[in-house]
Amino acid sequence: MNAGPNFNSLRAYKARKALKLGATMPRLLQSGAVGFALLAAAIFIMADSDKRHVGFLAIAGALATFMAAVWIRDDLTDLPPEDKTLDGRLSGEVLGRLNPRADMSPQYVWNALVGHWQANFFLNRLLISNEMVTGAFSNDPNDMPAIWQAAMQYADKGGNPEIEVGHVIGALLNNTPGLKPFFAKLRFTPDEIDQVMAWLDRALEAARVEKPFFGGIGRDWSSGFTPVLNRFGHNLSFDIEHGGSQFGSLTKSAGVAALQSSFAQGSGAVALIGADGIGKTSHIYALAQLLLEGKVVPTLKYNQIISLNPSVIISSAQHDGELEQIVLTLLNEATHAGHIILFLDDAQLFFGEGTGSFDMTQILLPVVQSHGVRLILAMEPHDFQRLKTKNPAFANLLSPVTLTEQPESEVMSILEDTALGLEYKRGSMVSYEALCEAYRLSGRYDQEHAYPGKAIQLLEQSLTHGFEGSRMITAQSVQAAVEQARGVKVSSANQVEADALLHLEDAIHERMINQSRAVKVVASALRRARAGVSSTKRPIGSFLFLGPTGVGKTELAKAIAATYFGDEANMIRLDMSEYQQPDDVQRLLSNGEHDASLIVSVRQQPFTVLLLDEIEKAHPNILNLLLQLLDEGELTDSAGRPASFRDCVIIATSNAGASSIREHIERGEELEEFEKEFTDELINSNQFKPELLNRFDEIVLFRPLKPDELAQVVLLMLDGINKTLANQNISVELTPAAIAVIVEKGNDPRLGARPMRRMLQRAVEDGIAGRILRGETQPGDHVVLDAGDLAI
Amino acid sequence: MLAVAFVRWWYGAGWKLVQKNVRKRMERTSASFSIPTLMRTLFAPWKRIITSPGAGLNAYFRAMIDNTVSRFVGFTIRIFVLFAAGICMLAVSVAGVLQIFLWPLMPFLVVACIAKGLMP
Numbered sequence: 001m002n003a004g005p006n007f008n009s010l011r012a013y014k015a016r017k018a019l020k021l022g023a024t025m026p027r028l029l030q031s032g033a034v035g036f037a038l039l040a041a042a043i044f045i046m047a048d049s050d051k052r053h054v055g056f057l058a059i060a061g062a063l064a065t066f067m068a069a070v071w072i073r074d075d076l077t078d079l080p081p082e083d084k085t086l087d088g089r090l091s092g093e094v095l096g097r098l099n100p101r102a103d104m105s106p107q108y109v110w111n112a113l114v115g116h117w118q119a120n121f122f123l124n125r126l127l128i129s130n131e132m133v134t135g136a137f138s139n140d141p142n143d144m145p146a147i148w149q150a151a152m153q154y155a156d157k158g159g160n161p162e163i164e165v166g167h168v169i170g171a172l173l174n175n176t177p178g179l180k181p182f183f184a185k186l187r188f189t190p191d192e193i194d195q196v197m198a199w200l201d202r203a204l205e206a207a208r209v210e211k212p213f214f215g216g217i218g219r220d221w222s223s224g225f226t227p228v229l230n231r232f233g234h235n236l237s238f239d240i241e242h243g244g245s246q247f248g249s250l251t252k253s254a255g256v257a258a259l260q261s262s263f264a265q266g267s268g269a270v271a272l273i274g275a276d277g278i279g280k281t282s283h284i285y286a287l288a289q290l291l292l293e294g295k296v297v298p299t300l301k302y303n304q305i306i307s308l309n310p311s312v313i314i315s316s317a318q319h320d321g322e323l324e325q326i327v328l329t330l331l332n333e334a335t336h337a338g339h340i341i342l343f344l345d346d347a348q349l350f351f352g353e354g355t356g357s358f359d360m361t362q363i364l365l366p367v368v369q370s371h372g373v374r375l376i377l378a379m380e381p382h383d384f385q386r387l388k389t390k391n392p393a394f395a396n397l398l399s400p401v402t403l404t405e406q407p408e409s410e411v412m413s414i415l416e417d418t419a420l421g422l423e424y425k426r427g428s429m430v431s432y433e434a435l436c437e438a439y440r441l442s443g444r445y446d447q448e449h450a451y452p453g454k455a456i457q458l459l460e461q462s463l464t465h466g467f468e469g470s471r472m473i474t475a476q477s478v479q480a481a482v483e484q485a486r487g488v489k490v491s492s493a494n495q496v497e498a499d500a501l502l503h504l505e506d507a508i509h510e511r512m513i514n515q516s517r518a519v520k521v522v523a524s525a526l527r528r529a530r531a532g533v534s535s536t537k538r539p540i541g542s543f544l545f546l547g548p549t550g551v552g553k554t555e556l557a558k559a560i561a562a563t564y565f566g567d568e569a570n571m572i573r574l575d576m577s578e579y580q581q582p583d584d585v586q587r588l589l590s591n592g593e594h595d596a597s598l599i600v601s602v603r604q605q606p607f608t609v610l611l612l613d614e615i616e617k618a619h620p621n622i623l624n625l626l627l628q629l630l631d632e633g634e635l636t637d638s639a640g641r642p643a644s645f646r647d648c649v650i651i652a653t654s655n656a657g658a659s660s661i662r663e664h665i666e667r668g669e670e671l672e673e674f675e676k677e678f679t680d681e682l683i684n685s686n687q688f689k690p691e692l693l694n695r696f697d698e699i700v701l702f703r704p705l706k707p708d709e710l711a712q713v714v715l716l717m718l719d720g721i722n723k724t725l726a727n728q729n730i731s732v733e734l735t736p737a738a739i740a741v742i743v744e745k746g747n748d749p750r751l752g753a754r755p756m757r758r759m760l761q762r763a764v765e766d767g768i769a770g771r772i773l774r775g776e777t778q779p780g781d782h783v784v785l786d787a788g789d790l791a792i
Numbered sequence: 793m794l795a796v797a798f799v800r801w802w803y804g805a806g807w808k809l810v811q812k813n814v815r816k817r818m819e820r821t822s823a824s825f826s827i828p829t830l831m832r833t834l835f836a837p838w839k840r841i842i843t844s845p846g847a848g849l850n851a852y853f854r855a856m857i858d859n860t861v862s863r864f865v866g867f868t869i870r871i872f873v874l875f876a877a878g879i880c881m882l883a884v885s886v887a888g889v890l891q892i893f894l895w896p897l898m899p900f901l902v903v904a905c906i907a908k909g910l911m912p
Contacts, residue, residue, distance in 0.1 A: 010793070057906060057909030059905045060906045075801045216824045218826035218829050219826050221838070221839060222837075336840060
């Protein structure tokens with residue numbers, strides 16, 4: 001077994017010298033060489049002939065400094081790997097920092113390397129500092145051989161011929177037993193260190209790759225001018241050529257290969273099909289880069305891709321027929337130029353679908369049939385299906401290339417590469433946990449778009465939520481971005497919120513009288529969700545509220561919206577008696593092109609109470625849909641895109657069995673005693689199917705209110721009246737006798753608390769209104785109403 | 793140790809590196825002038841400016857003359873660029889060959905220059 005590298009080798013010696021001389025030394029020496037050369041020239045021109053020999057000393061100086069500069073730059077500083085042994089593969093950056101006379105313990109190696117940028121890359125991505133970990137490394141040199149081997153394995157895994165500082169740092173972090181409890185506390189896994197290692201390896205590889213060459217001065221001299229295309233189109237190849245290439249890895253993707261192969265096999269038009277966010281435009285950019293690099297079949301070499309924007313074309317047409325004329329000119333120009341591939345992004349807009357669109361199928365058809373110009377039409381799967389239905393002749397001429405969503409590992413790699421670009425542009429530092437969180441939360445809260453686009457978009461949004469105002473982007477930054485953009489709560493509950501959650505029942509009871517069992521089960525479900533205990537694959541909670549009318553079912557739903565979701569308005573309320581026809585399913589699932597629907601409402605307001613009133617009246621098809629909703633926490637719209645209900649509390653209400661509940665209560669039974677029997681009754685009487693009842697988290701029975709509870713309801717309603725009157729600085733109080741009269745007059749066991757509202761209107765509001773109008777009550781007055789004062 | 797390392801590199805990996813760099817420079821010069829493309833399209837019309845022949849003999853001859861002019865313009869520009877490319881390639885090659893031959897002599901030149909400088 002190789003015990004460790006030889007730090008007394010010539011290679012190690014050179015590395016130490018290079019580090020000591022520094023990066024600026026070669027430049028200084030080169031400047032010195034130029035100086036000596038100029039001095040020599042001056043001496044030979046200006047000095048007397050007997051002194052010109054001094055000029056040779058200056059030449060010697062110029063040559064010597066030049067040779068030294070070249071040697072330091074190309075040999076000492078740039079130490080290529082010599083062989084596949086540990087000695088031969090350790091980079092100059094590692095060798096130069098380690099003193100051969102020191103005890104080569106993990107602690108020493110860590111301290112020697114920790115200032116290097118690759119070490120900082122690790123620390124910043126993992127959100128740890130040197131102070132947090134430095135004490136955990138051992139001082140035993142015998143522990144190092146295993147770490148050197150681990151570093152070599154990291155380099156092998158990353159396809160890196162050198163063992164760089166990052167590999168040694170990664171190996172130290174992952175092979176130090178003392179760090180394991182620390183990492184466990186931070187919820188790190190060895191896999192995460194491996195992922196950051198792979199991220200660093202890709203960054204190092206990108207730095208090693210030479211800038212591609214995109215042809216020379218005469219590349220386009222045999223291609224035609226494209227003045228009209230330049231005006232209406234956007235040259236993606238130009239972007240690649242002048243903005244640098246950022247699509248290196250994507251040029252090797254299956255999608256780009258399929259595009260290339262379609263054109264190479266003679267196809268004139270390709271339909272690039274993929275969901276929004278899947279990277280259609282990125283694939284086209286990658287293809288543009290490949291074409292410019294000339295790494296394609298000769299017929300495609302140096303072809304340029306120009307993207308056309310329909311809105312620019314439409315806005316330029318001033319009169320009838322001009323639009324067609326412009327499109328024809330564009331196509332003719334592209335055909336004549338001979339090296340143009342036209343890219344129609346959102347191609348459905350060119351076929352009369354959607355806002356700002358026009359139909360140019362008839363113009364494109366002969367062009368595609370004759371293979372006059374190469375076309376790429378990018379669209380979403382449902383748009384391609386629509387095109388096939390509407391215009392099969394045209395659709396059949398297109399060679400379809402379908403992009404499918406990439407696996408998580410690929411998406412994470414794309415995110416990592418994108419993060420480096422964003423960091424450069426925005427001056428931020430993105431941690432690895434932020435990337436994981438961007439992947440997770442975009443998957444959960446953005447179901448209209450595909451990966452990697454949605455994760456990248458979320459990451460971009462989170463750049464404005466730097467950790468405690470710093471440049472560091474953490475998981476909390478991503479959570480804050482989601483909370484701001486979607487209005488959902490994704491971060492862990494803070495202390496204030498945790499207290500509120502622990503006392504949720506009290507908060508709900510401030511506006512709800514009794515129904516303690518109902519309030520308790522609902523509050524428990526909300527606590528489970530916020531503590532992260534409940535399943536994230538289903539809604540936060542789903543409840544079936546059963547009971548007579550006017551006992552607080554809707555009021556409890558409103559109370560949840562107000563206390564948990566922050567506002568009573570955070571409630572989507574559907575009266576299911578309006579959904580009694582089979583076709584009504586479509587009304588719920590419409591994707592919002594023509595009218596608003598449940599799906600659209602939930603996408604706009606994902607963190608909400610969904611109240612389904614009178615559920616028993618809905619058509620059985622709707623109830624079947626509800627099964628899926630309760631099971632999977634999502635529904636799929638008419639265009640095939642899912643919508644998440646996983647941040648909703650779903651409450652269905654029903655009056656079914658109300659008389660039975662009343663009878664049980666009148667017999668003196670408690671709700672818990674007859675819940676099971678009651679549920680069986682509902683199933684046996686075919687009012688609800690067992691599969692539906694089983695899918696609710698809880699079936700909550702509401703019992704009729706007793707007179708003393710109705711009195712409390714009256715007081716709550718009086719609070720509401722007082723809040724309204726507060727604008728006029730008037731307050732009203734009812735004596736116990738007055739309350740008793742109102743309860744007595746308004747009590748109707750069939751209608752629960754509902755009549756109390758009307759009774760208060762008549763007894764209190766009407767009376768107060770009359771007093772104000774007659775001038776008997778002035779601002780600042782406190783009115784006490786007794787039984788005799790009520791206007792009943 | 794340092795001097796030995798320098799000599800070993802100068803006459804080993806260093807000299808090979810010089811040769812590699814010279815070859816790269818020549819390739820880059822050739823690519824910058826698009827020499828293979830220009831050779832392949834030497835007689836192609838300039839920027840595809842061509843006239844389609846209309847009906848009649850006159851139109852046919854006019855189109856032929858127009859297209860010949862376009863090809864001539866293309867040929868002239870390309871041949872000038874190829875000529876310039878040839879000069880540059882020659883310069884790069886000569887400089888490269890000189891560099892390759894002078895490289896091993898350079899340490900001796902230093903010694904020689906010092907000797908010459910110290911002896912009037």
